[in-house]
Amino acid sequence: MKIVMLDRNSMGMDMDVSIFEHLGEFEFHNVADRDSCKRWIQDADIVIFNKTVMDEDMLKEASQVRLLCVTATGFDNIDLEYARKRKIGVCNVRNYSTASVVQHTFAMALYLLEKICYYDEYVKSGAYSNQLGFSNFDEAYSDLEGKTWGIIGMGNIGRRVAKIAEAFGCRVIFYSASGENKSTEFERVDFDTLLKESDFLSLHCPLSDKTRNLINKEAFDKMKSSAILINVARGPVVNDQDLYDALVKGKIAAAGLDVLGKEPMEKTNPLGKILDSRKLLITPHMAWASVESRSRCLQIVYDNIKDFMEGKESNRIDR
DSSP: OEEEEOSGGGGOTTSOOGGGGGTSEEEEOOSOOHHHHHHHTTTOSEEEESSSOBSHHHHTTOTTOOEEEESSSOOTTBOHHHHHHHTOEEEOOOSSSHHHHHHHHHHHHHHHHTTHHHHHHHHHTTHHHHOSSSOOOSSOOOOSTTOEEEEEOOSHHHHHHHHHHHHTTOEEEEEOSSSOOOOOSSEEOOHHHHHHHOSEEEEOOOOOTTTTTOBSHHHHHHSOTTOEEEEOSOGGGBOHHHHHHHHHTTSSSEEEESOOSSSSOOTTOGGGGOOOTTTEEEOOSOTTOOHHHHHHHHHHHHHHHHHHHTTOOTTBOOO
């Protein structure tokens, strides 16, 4: 079988993808335009990809394709109906980046809470060496203990975040955007209560019609002015313009974002105008991308292909 990997550099060039050579003829290509991708997969049996949209237009001339393997959990870039019509198998990768995303959630929260940026710059500027006292606390910060940590998206990542927040001494509450999560492990509240009572609000939910633009002006108006928002879910869950307005007007204290409405970040995104890292921290969609997570992702894709070749169901999502 011929295996073609698109978006190869989305996994990081430090990752070894040669393992796929054990499964058949293998070639890879970096992120490119749609026409190039169409050409590369015309004689492929299996396609590995990340963000490339796999719809009828992309696949109609790739008559040999039998399996689509997305190197991610989300598969909204795949036309499942067309895949079923063509009897093309589809596999995603689940639970490979939980530890990495959870870790990044707290790295962002603590960075913002403790004003780490300010104090790091204070020392490196020479100001600390020139002061008289041994300590400095110009920028006040609070304990996590005793605070309320709100969560939207109580899946594997959300539960791990909840348990760690509890270990810090936080009260944990969550809102189920889908209405389907009936977990009794943590306190479930309605959306307004979540907004009004959360000192920290972290987002770990999938993007859907119910979560798109969920955190908007109306939501920010209900939040504490001291609240910190963390989004490691999907960018469009938060309205970028409304978040900018909320930060500038002091509706909330700070935000940590690993995802944005459009990626890479557009030069016109208003959030790019906020240069104060005490107020806004943005990382380039890398919360998922520890070395261990990326290695695990590639191994699961390998296992998915191997299982498919052996007639096993594996992580098929096209059923």
